[in-house]
């Protein structure tokens with residue numbers, strides 16, 4: 001512009017301003033949602049009618065004040081801002097090409113705010129806004145049954161996410177959802193009426209809860225079945241009766257065997273010859289009966 005006369009410069013400036021010197025390429029009030037601890041790009045994309053990029057001034061602000069300034073081709077983060085050390089601007093050549101986006105790293109919940117990108121390229125000036133929402137994905141989830149289930153019960157399955165930004169949406173699913181099922185997507189409950197579980201009843205099986213918010217999903221599941229004890233009550237009782245009978249039999253045999261041995265040990269003192277004759281038939285059946293019993297009871301135990 002060295003050779004142009006002041007009047008011509010003024011004329012050029014007026015024309016540029018009239019054609020709107022700066023134009024943003026993004027919608028105003030865009031909402032950016034990012035995960036806690038990740039990085040965020042707050043967009044400020046513009047087109048400039050002027051080639052004089054050195055004359056470009058950028059100011060990024062939030063409700064606390066200025067976060068970052070850019071002038072004479074240099075970026076200056078504001079030291080008093082809580083974002084200091086975590087914010088940057090693109091390289092000067094990228095800014096010149098129309099990208100003055102603010103890069104924010106390791107975003108914190110407190111960073112959620114309205115941000116403004118203010119551009120000045122004399123004599124034009126304009127601004128755009130963007131909303132940053134830092135969110136936490138669902139986590140520490142648990143699926144549970146309200147209580148133990150009996151055939152014909154009304155059952156409530158509960159799903160809970162201990163962390164996660166609201167709104168959280170809960171969705172229950174299973175291979176074949178019972179017709180009576182009622183979901184509460186906000187509370188995370190699934191209510192089943194008159195459940196049928198016995199003999200592979202249609203309502204049994206795995207129920208999966210999926211918890212979703214704007215930036216993530218988490219899952220948990222619960223298995224709906226009759227408690228093992230209730231499945232064959234008759235079998236359990238029969239088993240217990242058999243165990244008691246076996247124990248009685250075992251004790252009886254043991255007592256008999258001990259009595260025989262006591263009798264036996266007294267015999268030798270009186271008659272040495274008789275002991276030799278009587279000993280084999282007495283001790284053999286006794287020990288056989290004992291070992292036979294212990295095997296039966298062990299098999300019964302492992303069957304429980």
Ligand SMILES: *[C@@H]1O[C@H](CO)[C@@H](O)[C@H](O)[C@H]1NC(C)=O
Nearest residue numbers: 041045089090094099101103
């Ligand atoms: C603008 O710059 C940022 C930061 O360098 C980058 O992440 C983003 O992709 C750029 N946007 C465009 C449209 O080039």
Ligand SMILES: *[C@@H]1O[C@H](CO)[C@@H](O)[C@H](O)[C@H]1NC(C)=O
Nearest residue numbers: 062064082083110111112113
């Ligand atoms: C605003 O300032 C307060 C106090 O320093 C700080 O805790 C908060 O994170 C700041 N918010 C933003 C979005 O910079």
Ligand SMILES: *[C@@H]1O[C@H](CO)[C@@H](O)[C@H](O)[C@H]1NC(C)=O
Nearest residue numbers: 151152153193194195196197
């Ligand atoms: C519950 O379901 C069984 C069949 O699964 C049906 O016979 C019975 O009438 C039902 N009871 C109620 C109260 O709906």
